[in-house]
Amino acid sequence: MNTINPDLFAKLMTLPDSARHDLLEFLGATPIGEGQLNDLIENIESSIAAMRSPLQNEPSYS
Known part of the structure; x- marks a missing residue:
């Protein structure tokens, strides 16, 4: 891929x-x-989201 779709580039940024x-x-x-x-x-x-909120990955005991 020589160019990046503008929407994907914005998402990447x-x-x-x-x-x-x-x-x-x-x-x-890499192509x-x-x-x-x-x-x-x-x-x-x-x-990144999982690393920022590790408690979300804990089992619920309720």
């Missing part, structure tokens, strides 16, 4: 600096489709 840098570096070295890029971004966002 909302990632934290370190994740964004790593993903941009990966994109520079990837828009669907795959969207999936990667969503996976990164999910991982």
